[in-house]
């Protein structure tokens with residue numbers, strides 16, 4: 001569990017926050033995952049929006065809370081938790097019903113969520129290339145400088161390697177954009193994952209069997225974002241497509257992904273096909 005230490009935190013006022021507080025952004029996939037989870041659980045929480053397109057997450061106040069500079073963050077009775085999957089697993093222990101991690105499967109689910117999180121930068125690559133498609137560098141130099149300089153830079157008392165990975169990701173993006181080659185490599189990884197999920201969903205209604213679990217939430221959020229990027233689910237993975245349509249129709253999901261959906265509807269095909277190429281063309285799907 002990534003619960004921050006007192007020495008990691010510079011924005012001290014959060015230590016006095018009582019109850020469940022979430023720092024998040026409407027269009028962030030990891031925030032959407034956590035919000036869907038909170039909705040399904042019926043856990044009341046207080047919202048603290050962090051505007052990612054305005055780079056609020058790269059300012060000293062936010063880095064004083066999460067030295068990694070990422071959303072979502074959970075502050076529960078003054079304890080600061082980062083990493084969406086860790087937050088969810090921690091809440092599952094504290095709010096056990098309705099169960100979204102089946103009893104006895106905690107370790108298996110932890111490993112599967114870790115695997116899902118390992119693909120996060122691939123999702124970000126495809127999102128920036130085909131959904132957001134900003135005209136210039138995704139993070140202006142001034143924002144990146146503030147990111148590098150702010151916060152303690154430690155997580156659980158240790159210099160945070162993950163922050164360096166983020167810095168390198170944005171520096172590379174500023175230098176070369178999101179190239180065809182990178183986008184193709186990321187899309188192929190997802191194809192392998194969704195081929196496997198499609199086989200599961202041919203036999204059972206949800207990823208862990210008969211009941212909805214955190215894995216359905218996590219993978220629906222990925223599938224949804226990728227469908228906005230133009231990933232051809234209906235053609236390549238029909239069972240995943242049917243499952244995603246079913247989940248998207250549930251109010252607990254619809255409420256959280258709706259805004260991005262509308263936003264993306266406003267994107268014309270040329271916008272989604274940055275440099276005149278769609279995801280299907282770039283990936284060879």
Ligand SMILES: N[C@@H](CCC(=O)N[C@@H](CS)C(=O)NCC(=O)O)C(=O)O
Nearest residue numbers: 028029030052070071072083084085
């Ligand atoms: N492994 C982290 C990933 C968090 C992450 O990358 N969050 C994104 C939004 S989905 C973010 O904060 N991006 C910062 C930015 O775009 O500047 C988690 O699961 O919480």
